[in-house]
Amino acid sequence: MIALLALTLTVSTAAPVLTLDEALQAARQNNLDIQVARARLAQSRLLTNRAWAGYLPTITVGGSYTRNSTEAAVSFPGVPEEIVIQPYDQLAGRAEVRQAIIAPTLWPAIRNAGISEDVAELTTENVRREVLFGVAQAYFGAASYQEAIRAAEFLLEVNKAREADTQKRFDAGTVTKVALLRAQLDRARAEQDLVRARNSYLSAKLALSTLILREGDFTLELPPVPQVPSEDVDLVKQALEQRPDVAAARRNVDLAVGRRTGAWFAYAPSVGFSGLYQISNAAGFTGQNDIWSLTLSAQWTLWDGGLREISLREESARVAEATAQQKQAELRAVEEVSRSRLDYESAKANLSKAEEALALARETQRLTEISFKAGVATYLEVADANAALTNAEVGAISERLQTSLAALRLLRAAGLFTAATD
Template sequence: MIALLALTLTVSAATPVLTLDEALAAARQNNLDLKVARARLEQSRLLSNRAWAGYLPTVSVAGTYTRQREITLPLPGPTGEPTPVVVTPGDQFGAQAEVRQAIIAPSLWPAIRNAGIAEDVAELNTDNMRREILFAVAQAYFGAASYQEAIRATQFLLDVNKAREADTQKRFDAGTVTKVALLRSQLDRARAEQDLVRARNAFASSRLALATLIQRDADFTLELPPVPQVPSQQEDLEKQALEQRPDVAAARRNLDLALGQKQAVWFSYAPSVGFSGVYRLSSVSSVFAPANTWALTLSAQWVLWDGGLREINLREQSARVAEATAQQKQAEARAVEEVSRARLEFENAQANLTKAEEALGLARETQRLTEISFKAGVATYLEVADANSALTGAEVGAISERLQTSLAALRLLRSAGAFAAQE
């Protein structure tokens, strides 16, 4: 952490301190976008079960009850006298049980495989979203923590300007300084108060954004983490990006899925064989229709021509394979390009941070010497005010450059697929 002047915010002892690891853990557990993504992932994990359902047996039962007009006919009885005989009973009951099983279903074979690939793609997309959400949380945390540090720097300048204003007022009353010096001290104090209000508002806004991401009340303070460590070898990061980034892996699996869907069209040209068994039971029987019947059927189907639909599907899937191939190459090229660009941004941010820390050291030394000269009567009030303003500007500048360096490091880790790689 950049060493600031020994003035800190007055914070209640009851206010908890939220660390970066705690913020990331809260986001994993509470972030609403992540919960939506996980719910969709659970839905997509049923794709394989749905595909297998077409190959597993189906069993169905049915029952019927019919109420109709009863029909009787007078038929000769044993004695020769006509006797009414019920031909169609008024109440009829029936039941049926049927079993169907696909034996050879070539179109289902690639569908089952493609369902598994689709599940992999959904899981990779969810992992990519998780990393993006955690990256946003880390960005918000570093930003809010930097604003909090900026409050301390502006608070220091305000306290110095208030003390300087009080001292100048006493000197003006004693007649040792001019009215212009008093007005300058009052102006510096007013500007410092305005800067402090801006810093506090910026911190409150960034803290609220962080609290929304992790779904908790904005009743915490932050600690500025060190700049994230990144690997030094450019080639290693590019290789890591191609191996670990979930969006690159998802593009590869999408190509596998496109090839599988094209294969499914080819399999639709093959014949299919199925089996079915039916058992029927009825409350009415006759010589031609007994009360219970059963049937076992082995059926085969081969679609020789479907109006050219399969050929159209084949051309469509070939185009999708070409599209997925281009998207895979695009994802890999984009990953390598993002790593290279992020590396350059990080190196530039590091150089700026080094210069900002150097300027901060010079500003501190200048402010110290100016204070000594002022007390000795050598330096003027304006020189002291300028030195204090320069010191605060250097403090805020160093905080800003540290924030930019941390964000550049996060972007480099993200582009390499190393940030938040594990739950």
């Protein structure tokens, strides 16, 4: 009954398990870097509206009140009443409409605004993927440290049991004081390794909590090593098609070309229309209180001191810069895929050898323990077997972590990380 009660209390008070998918979902919702990127994207999505505003009509209205020091009036032959052209209290209202009819500089500006929005979306997507990649890295690291704690706890129990057994043998006079001291030293070293593993786990979990803004205690479950496409899949092609940073570099070239086109369009004339309506309690010389006018205007700048030529050369240089950056982004993607593939293959081979070494170390430790109890093996052989098992346990956990991280880096380099984890 007591054991059952203890088990019930342990289960009920255990910290909830946070899975990798839950951590990624929390990052999508709570991560501050992603929120900043989304806010900037919302601002960028207004660029097209801002560009179109230059081609939409502008309507302005206004009014005024003036107190004049004197009143002025004139009379004309045949007109029985004087016409007040300046009353003491003068009221006036004005309404004006302006509309661009032909505005060549606005045409590429509207197109460029749409391209800028595309670049902003791709940049936001790249930020989102980088943040989620960082969360996945932190999760795998913290989960591996958690496994290391379990391994350290198991090995500590083994060393404690070995110390207790050696103490009994020393009291019986069957082993020397050196064997007992060695057992105590191994136990102390195992305790130190456990403290180190726990501190590393808490530090890694704190970094993960900061990324996902998760409060409260939680435990992790070590996910399997992420699956990567087979060697038959052209990951370089996938990277050039799927990576948002590469796509953003291409769209930046289109944007630079569009801006250069806008510099050329500055040489073209523009045509506009305006309409004006005014009303006042001062009739003026016409004898009417309101007037209106319609104006069709054209403007053509023939020489502006060379500013257009400077802008054209500047935009041409930006096209060359954007083109070089596009090639740089594509070459970087190709290099990252190739290097990440090599790192993954190397890590996978190391993991296979580490798992083989762990299996051998466990069997060696088991047989040595049996031999020691039978009086065949010495305590030094037992200590060496335990040390080898400790190194094998830690090595296997480390190689599993490195393999998982290498797989994540390969998926990220190929632009497939989001598809593989969402």
